[in-house]
Amino acid sequence: MTLNFNTQSTLISKLRPWLILSTLLILATLVSFALGTYISFTSQAMLFVLIVAIAAYLLDRWQSVTGAVFSVLLLNFFFVPPTWTFHIEHPEHLIALGTMLIVALTINQLTANLKQKTVQALQNEQRARQLQELAIGLALSETVGGIQELGKRAFEQAFQAKCYLVLSNLAPTAQQLESLSQQQIDGLHHCMKEMQVLGAGSLRWGELNDWYIPIGNKKVGIGAALIQAKASDDHDNQAHAQAICSLLTQAFERLRFNLQMQSAQNEAQKQQLQSTFLAAISHDLRTPLAVMVGAASALRSQGDNFSQAQQAHMLQSIVDEANYLTSVTENTLQLVRLSETGSQLHRDWESIEEIVGAVLARIKQGRIETRLQANIENDLPLLRLDPVLIAQLLSNLIDNALKYSEGIVELEVKVDQHLVPPTLHIAVMDHGPGIPTAEHNSIFEAYSRLAKHDQANQRSAGLGLAVCRAIAIAHEGQLIVNDREGGGSCFVLSLPIPQSPFIHPENGGALP
Structure with a gap:
């Protein structure tokens, strides 16, 4: 049933232009009969010329040519004396009919050329817009996979056919191998090796139903595109495909140069x-x-x-x-x-109270340090961190506060539940001379020293705070410095609190 319906639809679509042509010819004939007593033979001929012009605009070349020939025959048969025959008595009628046929064919040719140029102009506009959109998309893409997907989509949109894009340094995926035949795989390899267009529209392997287009140049072969189903050998199609390949080549080269x-x-x-x-x-x-x-x-x-x-x-x-x-x-x-790429931290679930306690014990060891005061919240959550690095960070901050200030140094540890995710804040506050606002960022750079500290004969290598910020960043946290009211500095370490694996919601948040 479905097959018969599809067959009927195809048949109707093929017959529709001829039905339109027949309707136009019948309409012109009936109007000429109706107005025959009021208009001359020349006016009747103009009606048929009008029908030829309309047919040339609506139908293809051969249908409109057929309409022009039948217009002359109908005019001769019904309206040229002797009527109802194809015999022509007067030479002027023969000249008129011949002239009408030439005019009709000329109109047909000019209209067909105009239609072809209009279609070509619209196609060129669409292709120019597609290339512009593709160039913008490629400029924003920063991955090989993204560029590959954009190129594949551009080929499929341009040629309305299934396309594959394979790179020379990457093997075809399992899905591509299942969809491609051995001949197509060989064609892709040969296209990438020779860096030449193969298949339809080319001088090599022109009998193939597929089109193979290289991406890259003679010096650098990047890959190849396969367009399934025979592509037109029109020169404009080849130029558009090469323009897409040029954009892809530039995108891959840009990505390679960036890397x-x-x-x-x-x-x-x-x-x-x-x-x-x-x-x-x-x-x-x-x-x-x-x-x-x-x-x-x-x-x-x-x-x-x-x-x-x-x-x-x-x-x-x-x-x-x-x-x-x-x-x-x-x-x-x-x-x-910490500066080396790919360095791994020795993280584990740790108690921040134990780390802070160990740091305070080390600082107070061997001396009576009454300037240091700690204020730590109860029931602090576990954090997944490197305890040695965090201890070194806190030691550097506290040592600096004791070294460059006089009076009480405060250590405060608390949790801010209003942030997403919840964050642990560790603040080290002193009552020293403070740090100029302009140097709040530069003091975290390696070998950076404050001028007033150098003048105060406080020796420093300028590494402590740089290491502290590097440790904070390695733990997905941040380390900042703020000015305190009344003088002094406040260094704040903020660490995100991850979801602890020891907490089970089904147990009401209790430890197992």
């Missing part, structure tokens, strides 16, 4: 970082080493000549310089580690 440029930038940053580290070692490690060597040599060679107080002072200077070297070395190693 190379990013790689070069990363390598340059790595080299710059290494050079900076070498400069820091030569500058920041040489002085404490010289002090340690000098003090140790003096104690060994002339220790008996120094008083106990002088010996104790030298020993303390050795200890202080060794601690300073340890701090610089740890910060340098951590900064190198």
